[in-house]
Amino acid sequence: MTVQDTDRTDLGDRAAFAEEWERWHRAKEDTLAGPHGFLAITSLRWLGPEPERFDDAPGTWSAAGDRVVVDLAEGEELTVDGTTVHGRHDFGVIGERDSVYAGHGDAVIEVANRGGHNIVRPRHPGSALRTAFTGTPAYAPDPRWAREGRFVPFDTPRAVTVGASVEGLEHVYDSPGQVEFELDGATHRLTVFNGARPGSLMALFTDATSGVTTYAANRSLQIDAPGPDGRVHLDFNRATNLPCAYTDLATCPLPPAENRLPTAVEAGEKIPFERGGRG
Incomplete structure (x- = not known):
């Protein structure tokens, strides 16, 4: 295979990656803006x-x-x-x-x-x-932000108390462990909660883009169930806003303190237009 052929294959893979992301994002937006969303x-x-x-x-x-x-x-x-x-x-x-x-x-x-x-x-x-909803601005999907990681279970699940977008309110979630991954040469860990599907996980986090290009309070990342060896796939292109990013009529949880990443995750959804975000 020539270098030119390799470039074409890479371009095709990236195009397919972007198309899959677009389908996922449209479905997410349809749910958010549904008649009773x-x-x-x-x-x-x-x-x-x-x-x-x-x-x-x-x-x-x-x-x-x-x-x-x-x-x-x-x-x-x-x-x-x-x-x-x-x-x-x-x-x-x-x-x-x-x-x-x-x-x-x-x-x-x-x-x-x-x-x-x-x-x-x-x-x-x-x-x-x-x-009036016209959609949520987001970073262009990039395979670089799809990372492989590892699930590190706690000896026993822990009850983790976090704050909420409503002052004075607290949420308590069961956490089965943390996910570990590398980004920009550093190893990071996120405390995860049980996801919507059996065995799946959910991480709430902020990073260096929070309050700059992404919503300040939180973003959410859904993670499929770990494999037999504990491996997990984290696609930060699918980091989404919670409802509180759009409206004050929400009671969304805030991330645990340890889930504040020091690096800039320039992937996923940005600050909604409803909160003054830009495309």
Whole structure:
């Protein structure tokens, strides 16, 4: 194979890499800006024992102990698990980081628990944040930022407490260990949490670009389950913003202190336009 042929192969590999990234990013953006995605949220309501009525959701809401209750007035209704409910409805005890979604016309009312607090977050397709959304700026995908690493498990999983985008709120995550990788000649470690899929991992981190070209508070990296030998693949091109990068109506976790990388990770999503970011 000639040098020219090698260059063409490399260009083809990079083009395929970029196309795959584009497909992934479009799918992520579609979820974020879906009719009931995070950009559709119109308010964040903290529930207490005193019943309250909100202008973007039907009913009067309260949290009696650990249970969330709504009292629907005459002519008001919600759809819960495919069933239309009227009058009083008890959502029961909602687990930490769990959400229940109730339908109301073209809207969805999210009932959730975050940091031990019960909340209501109405999601309306006509939200101004959603309808004005034009996409998230990001670095051009570059294979250089797809790194091989190693999962280093703790002897036993650890409960790790982190701060939140909401002042005074804390989140507690189970951490099975850390991932170790090399970048610019230095070895780095990130404390990881359990991911959405069985065996997968999730890292919250900041780096030298945070607050400059990327969102200051946090970015998230999903990592597939480690191989039998502990090997993991970290593709920083897929480092994403959390919802708090777009809206104050979020309760996102902040990275553990040890996950503040000293180097500049010039990959993945940048500061959203909604926060003054540039393409």
